[in-house]
Amino acid sequence: MLSIKNLHANIDGKEILKGINLEVKEGEVHAIMGPNGSGKSTLASVLAGRDLFTVTEGKVTYLGHDLLELSPEERASEGIFLGFQYPIEIPGVSMVNFMKTALNEQRKHKGLEPLSSSDFLKHMREKKELVELDTNLTNRSVNEGFSGGEKKKNEIFQMAMLEPKLAILDETDSGLDIDALRIVANGVNKLKTPKNASIVITHYQRLLDYIIPDYVHVLYDGKIIKSGGKELAFELEEKGYDWLKKGVAV
């Protein structure tokens, strides 16, 4: 589904991704862990098409497309979803209008008719229940005045609404208490099908108690320095990252 080969990216001439290789297949869950500042969010942003970062080398193929050729909106319509580490507040744009526009633009991209208002509202009601999102939140402006936890839940709600093929969740678990964490993980698990895949970026092994990954990767200084099964997460929880860093010449 997704194949990243030797990906290098920089910002203002500073290299941040230094040769990433990653293969994600349908039905798989990949966890990416690693210390702060190692480039996890940068990787997620580059995959979603943020032009702040310049790709200098490497290739990304997604469902047969050269992903790097596509605009962010085309990537979204082709099924890529980024759950933001820091969701953006947009005063004056209502959640309803935002989701309706997004959903219908994606449908247009696929050659489908826009959803009727009643179908849209029905769809929204179902997904809101799935992530136990407070009804009032969808009447407000996008993320405006949402608590940290509400913002994260709102990301999962949007994911549920848009039903992506490849979800990249950037620290969706951080700042969540255990109940919220369970709801978020539950949302992700319910949306899992044999056809889609997710990349879950996290700091904490605790999320992986709820979302069981097939693979765990450690990103450090712009490179994946170790990959393994879910047991790698436990090892990291216990030993930290230092034992891995030692093997890397910085």
Add this chain to the structure above:
Amino acid sequence: MSSEIINIENKTKFLDLYKENINLIRNGSPDYINKIREKAILVFEKLGIPDKKNENYKYTDLKKEFENGFKTYLSPKNIKFDIKDIFSCDVPDLNTKVILLLNGWYYDRENPLQELPGGVIIGSFQKAMEIYPELVKKHFAKYADIEKDGLVALNTAFVKDGIFLYVPKGVVVEKPIQIINVLMDEEEGFTSHRNLYILEENSQASVVVCDHTLSATNFLTNSVAEFYIGPNAQFDYSRIQNEHNGSKQVSHLFFHQERDSRVTDSTISLHGGLIRNNVSAHLNGEGCENNTYGLYLTDKGQHIDNFVFIDHAKPNCVSSQLFKGVLDDFATGAFNGRILVRKDAQKTQAYQANNNILLTDDVDIKTRPQLEIYADDVKCSHGATVGQLDENALFYLRARGIPKKEAKLLLMYAFAFEVIQKIKVPALKERITDLVEKRLRGELSRCNSCQMHCCNP
């Protein structure tokens, strides 16, 4: 109706115009008006038309506009048109009858004044000077200070017609009154209407004004409106400015507020070659509230200049200014917000914000707060921003599949919404929402349903 067309160019031309046509100008005006007129022309002779050396006009070059050689007429010109045929700017659910000014003259010459329930009077200012001299005398030229601005003096010297509204004590006019200023002629015209609004104690009214050009010719307008808002009265005044690029206008609004009165003045500038809006509010009693709002969407070399002056003369008043603008494609603009808190005006709260989005780097906006505070117990704040659309927000929307163009529109609309939200008349708010959306999409040519497309060359 006779029509008098005269070429005018600059200050001297205006003075000659006045001298040569003194009889025509004085004719039909009561003596008390003509006396003020004479004083005003002397002041105009002294002040002239403000140029960029004038501190208050430094960002708007009017000299150029006034030298352009427009024509004016000193009595109404007979232009026949059926409002319904060419244009329906009417906002549904507003007051029964649309009040029309054509080139600054009250259009319905057969019925110049109407009485609405409760003794409310609306109609031609020219007629009101004659029929209600006591009312007019008490308020006319009392709030619009001719000594401070040559253009106000000019308007006063040539005063003829405009809108007159009188709301007696305790009367509430429930439905908004809609006024349309139409400019239409085959010749380049200079117009200068004069308006007087009197709201007595405890009365309430709201007025919606649309400024429109209906012919492709160039126009220059210099209008003055005075508002007396009596004790505990409430007045909402909303303007939609939608004129073509060949149209230039300077408007002067003077609000005089007595104790506990409330005024909300919103100006939505959708289109116009050059727009200079002067708004001044004198808070002359305790407990006044004044809200002065503006939204401007300016592009294609257009120029917008909002100049606000809030005079806190008495304690315990609250004023808020909110002006927001989107500038694109060689547009230029200015915002000047002056707040004066006089020595006695303790417990004043005065707020001001001006936010601008620049869509291209060929545009220019000057924003200038001016706070003069002579009282010690006051709360004042001001803030100005000039920036681009929020890149993070733009990416967030695009990352959900919303195309760049659409995402930009959503953000611009969201930016404008803060001002639109303040409009109290629901039908008008909807209408403005629609107009602003169309304007931002570039689909607006005049009012929606107008058949003429003079602003698209």
